[in-house]
Structures are given as structure tokens and as C-alpha cells.
Amino acid sequence: xxxxxxxxxxxxxxxxFLGVALPxxxxxxxxxxxxxxxxxxxxxxDSMPKGSKALISFDYDPASMPxxxxxxxxxxxxxxxxxxxxxxxxxxxxxxxxxxxIIDQLIEDYPDLxxxxxxxxxxxxxxxxxxxxxxxxxxxxxxPKDMNGNSIDxxxxxxxxxxxSNIGFIFSLSAGAPGIKEWVQxxxxxxxxxxxxxxxxxxxxxxLPYINEQHQLTGLLAGLKAAAExxxxxxxxxxxxxxxxxxxxxxxxxxxxxxxGNINYWRNKRKEKxxxx
Amino acid sequence: MEQFFATLGIWLGAIFTFAIFSFLxxxxxxxxxxxxxxxxxxxxxxxxxxxxxxxxxNLYDPLIxxxxxxxxxxxxxxxxxxMLMRLIPKTEWISRFxxxxxxxxxxxxxxxxxxxxxxxxxxTATMINPFVGESWVMVVGKxxxxxxxxxxxxxxxxxxKHTGALGVSAKIGIYFLMVSFGAAFGYTAMARISLxxxxxxFLLGDWLGIIQP
Numbered sequence: 001x002x003x004x005x006x007x008x009x010x011x012x013x014x015x016x017f018l019g020v021a022l023p024x025x026x027x028x029x030x031x032x033x034x035x036x037x038x039x040x041x042x043x044x045x046d047s048m049p050k051g052s053k054a055l056i057s058f059d060y061d062p063a064s065m066p067x068x069x070x071x072x073x074x075x076x077x078x079x080x081x082x083x084x085x086x087x088x089x090x091x092x093x094x095x096x097x098x099x100x101x102i103i104d105q106l107i108e109d110y111p112d113l114x115x116x117x118x119x120x121x122x123x124x125x126x127x128x129x130x131x132x133x134x135x136x137x138x139x140x141x142x143x144p145k146d147m148n149g150n151s152i153d154x155x156x157x158x159x160x161x162x163x164x165s166n167i168g169f170i171f172s173l174s175a176g177a178p179g180i181k182e183w184v185q186x187x188x189x190x191x192x193x194x195x196x197x198x199x200x201x202x203x204x205x206x207x208l209p210y211i212n213e214q215h216q217l218t219g220l221l222a223g224l225k226a227a228a229e230x231x232x233x234x235x236x237x238x239x240x241x242x243x244x245x246x247x248x249x250x251x252x253x254x255x256x257x258x259x260x261g262n263i264n265y266w267r268n269k270r271k272e273k274x275x276x277x
Numbered sequence: 278m279e280q281f282f283a284t285l286g287i288w289l290g291a292i293f294t295f296a297i298f299s300f301l302x303x304x305x306x307x308x309x310x311x312x313x314x315x316x317x318x319x320x321x322x323x324x325x326x327x328x329x330x331x332x333x334x335n336l337y338d339p340l341i342x343x344x345x346x347x348x349x350x351x352x353x354x355x356x357x358x359x360m361l362m363r364l365i366p367k368t369e370w371i372s373r374f375x376x377x378x379x380x381x382x383x384x385x386x387x388x389x390x391x392x393x394x395x396x397x398x399x400x401t402a403t404m405i406n407p408f409v410g411e412s413w414v415m416v417v418g419k420x421x422x423x424x425x426x427x428x429x430x431x432x433x434x435x436x437x438k439h440t441g442a443l444g445v446s447a448k449i450g451i452y453f454l455m456v457s458f459g460a461a462f463g464y465t466a467m468a469r470i471s472l473x474x475x476x477x478x479f480l481l482g483d484w485l486g487i488i489q490p
Contacts (some may be wrong), residue, residue: 010301010302013301016470016473017473019472020470020477021477021481024474024477024478024481024488025481025487065475066471066472066474066475066476067468067472067475068469068479093323093326093330095455117318124330126331128334129386129387130386133386135386144439184394185390185391185393185394186390188399189390189393189394190390190393201464201465201467201468201470201471202464202465202468204464205457205460205461205464208401210394212398212399213401213402213405214398214401214402216394216398216402223464223467223468223471224463224467224471224474225467239478242478242488242489243471243474243475243478246470246474246477247467247470247471247474250391250470250473251470253465254466263377
């Protein structure tokens with residue numbers, strides 16, 4: 001192969017850094033369109049009657065906060081606006097803190113909401129798929145207490161919740177396993193409850209096949225872009241929306257470099273064929 | 278005091294972010310220090326978390342509070358201790374028993390769930406009438422779904438040489454696989470940029486106050 005002039009990769013790092021930092025400081029306001037999968041999630045939440053119950057599982061840790069926290073905030077806010085009672089769980093240990101942080105960020109805007117009546121944080125339980133399966137059989141055996149040590153028999157929100165049957169829908173915010181996949185396999189495929197979720201961009205290709213004719217997954221929020229779309233749908237722009245300009249510019253830089261790299265490769269190959277250097 | 282620690286936390290976060298980012302220039306002592314501190318802190322944090330959030334509420338408390346009902350929890354506790362025998366070379370063999378229990382149980386549970394969710398339901402979702410759809414885009418999409426699934430599976434059929442019709446189908450399958458790899462790469466690039474956006478939102482917002490956090 002011919003000798004290719006290599007660009008120091010640190011220039012690319014610097015360009016990406018500037019391509020992300022500058023649009024964050026000087027907003028461009030590039031247009032953002034809602035995709036079908038995000039609309040499906042929105043419609044699912046929107047279709048729930050007032051006073052219905054939903055389970056939101058925080059299956060991620062701080063490493064995935066930039067992607068999953070904005071969508072968690074948007075979905076929880078939408079549920080609170082629709083007066084849906086929320087049961088928070090976590091299949092990841094740090095998910096408990098993630099749920100707490102979202103509640104802390106939102107609760108000031110909803111002074112009428114009562115802990116134990118309108119929302120509850122049941123905390124973390126180890127076991128992944130086995131735990132979810134047990135919740136489907138006997139919820140109270142898996143979570144006899146909430147994260148503060150209160151018996152769930154004393155919490156009004158848990159009245160009538162013995163398994164998944166009285167839960168309107170299940171939403172998993174997932175950064176890996178256990179996460180959306182396990183909730184689909186148990187909550188939807190075994191107990192036939194509407195299941196939806198939000199995941200990191202990296203894990204999205206593995207989740208997308210579940211959005212099918214069988215409705216294994218009702219929509220999907222994949223990565224920061226989907227979080228931004230959801231923020232637009234609920235008309236509450238947040239950190240995801242403000243990051244979209246930076247995301248687009250960074251992608252443009254990557255695309256340009258991929259194109260330039262391929263053109264160079266193709267030119268070198270042609271030169272080689274001709275015997276030149 | 279609370280304000281002081283909040284500010285200290287933000288400054289530490291900023292310093293460690295720069296220490297980690299400095300690796301992009303070249304390996305250096307700042308990066309190494311940040312890396313070692315992260316590993317040490319994580320290990321310590323998880324140890325404490327495991328003891329107080331898993332072992333005590335799920336094992337110690339139930340046994341102390343109602344032993345006659347919860348005595349069965351002794352079995353997983355013993356299996357857990359047997360697993361720790363791996364740390365001593367002479368008793369390492371004991372850990373094979375709990376590992377075999379874990380593998381056996383996991384494969385038994387996962388086999389059923391994966392067979393239903395990832396095989397049967399996925400196959401059923403492909404058995405559709407492709408010509409029924411609200412628009413021509415949906416019809417084309419359904420046809421591509423069927424063609425992509427069949428040709429993709431054919432590519433992984435290795436018991437016959439990929440020639441003739443089988444070869445053409447396998448070739449089409451490769452193209453579908455390439456498109457899916459491209460989509461996966463795109464999502465990965467998006468995810469990595471999102472993480473950078475998150476860090477820069479922290480640096481420019483929480484730390485420097487240039488943008489609204």
C-alpha cells in the first residue's frame with residue numbers, strides 16, 4: 001500500500017471538542033423532528049387515564065447520566081403532568097440515587113404530590129431477570145419495604161399492587177443488563193403488560209428489534225436525540241435539547257472526516273494500481 | 278459548610294475530568310493518578326454498597342428477625358462463601374460448585390425466556406403480510422424486513438457452499454448485515470458524543486457558569 005499522509009488524531013480530538021463546546025455556548029437552534037419510536041412512547045404515557053399506575057425502573061448508573069437522565073426527567077415529568085402514580089424501582093444499585101435525583105429536580109414544581117400516595121421509590125433489588133420474574137408472581141415478596149424502610153402495606157400507592165396486573169405500563173431506563181431486554185422478556189412476554197423504555201445509543205440496535213408487530217416494546221427512546229425529541233413533545237426544553245446543536249455539528253465533523261479518509265484511501269489505491277506513489 | 282463541599286465537589290469533578298481528558302494528548306501522570314483513584318474509589322464504594330444494600334437487608338436481617346421462616350437463605354450464603362474460596366489457591370476447587378449452580382440455574386431460566394422472546398416472538402413478528410400497510414413506505418419496509426431476515430439467516434448457513442441461489446441470498450444477507458453494522462456504529466458515535474456533551478455541559482455550566490446548567 002502506498003504511503004498515506006496521516007493526520008495527527010489529536011487535531012480531530014480538538015475539532016470535535018470545539019465542535020461540541022461552541023454550539024453549547026452559542027446556540028444555533030437546528031430543527032428537531034419527532035421520530036415514530038419517540039411518538040409511540042409519548043402516546044403510551046398520554047393514553048394513560050388519570051390516577052393509573054406506572055412502574056419506572058432506573059437501570060443505569062452515573063456513567064450513563066448524560067444520555068438517560070434527560071429522558072428520565074422528561075418521562076417522569078410527563079407522567080406527573082398526566083397525574084399518573086409512579087412506582088420507582090432499580091435493577092442497578094446506583095439506579096436508586098438516579099431516581100432520587102430526578103424526583104428532587106421535579107418535585108418543587110408539583111407541591112401537591114405526596115410520597116407514598118402519588119409516587120414511591122422501592123429501591124434496588126439484585127437478581128435482574130429473576131427479580132422481575134418474582135415481581136410478576138408476588139410484588140410484595142420482592143419489595144416488602146420501600147427504600148426508606150416503610151412497609152409497602154402502609155403506602156396507599158401500593159394498594160392492589162400484588163403483581164404487574166394493576167400497573168398501566170412499565171418503563172425501563174436502561175444502560176445494559178439487567179434492563180429493557182429483561183423487562184420485555186418478563187413484563188411483556190410473560191405477563192402481557194405494555195412495556196417501553198429508554199436506552200443509551202450504544203445499546204439501541206439490540207433493542208430496536210423488539211419494536212415489532214408483536215408490540216414487545218412500545219416505542220423506544222434511544223440516546224440523547226430521543227430525549228431531546230421527548231422534551232420537545234412535552235414542551236419543556238432541557239439539557240438534551242440544548243445539546244442537539246453540538247451533537248449535529250460533531251456528527252458533521254465525523255462524517256466529513258470519514259468521507260475524506262475514504263477518498264484518500266481510494267486515491268491511494270488508484271495510484272497503486274497505476275504504479276505511482 | 279454545605280456550599281463549601283458543593284463547590285469543592287464541582288472543582289474536583291472539573292480537575293478529574295481534565296486529568297482523564299489529558300490522555301487524548303498522551304499518557305501522563307495526571308491521567309494515571311485519576312485512573313487509580315477512580316478504580317480504588319469504585320472498589321471501596323461497591324464493597325460497602327454490597328454489604329449494606331444486599332447482604333444485610335437480604336441475608337443478615339431476615340435471619341436475625343425470623344430465622345425459622347428464612348433459614349433457607351443459609352444455602353445461598355454457604356454457596357457465596359464457597360465462591361470466595363477462589364481467593365485461596367488450595368481451596369479454589371470448592372468454588373466450582375457454586376459456579377455450576379449459577380450456570381445451571383441461569384441457563385435454565387434464560388433458555389425459556391430467550392426462546393419465547395428472542396426466537397418465537399421475533400419469528401412471529403416477521404410472519405406478516407407485507408402488502409398490507411398504510412403507505413407504500415410501510416409496504417417496502419415490511420418486504421425489506423422479510424428479505425433481510427431470511428437472507429441474513431441464510432448467510433449463517435454454513436452446511437452448503439454459498440454458490441448459485443444460496444450464494445446470491447447470502448450476498449444480499451451480507452449487505453443487510455453491513456447496513457445494521459453501520460447503524461450500530463452511528464448509534465455508538467452518537468452515544469460517545471452525548472457523553473462528551475454531558476461533560477462539557479458540566480464544565481461550561483456547573484463549573485464555569487458560562488451556560489445555564
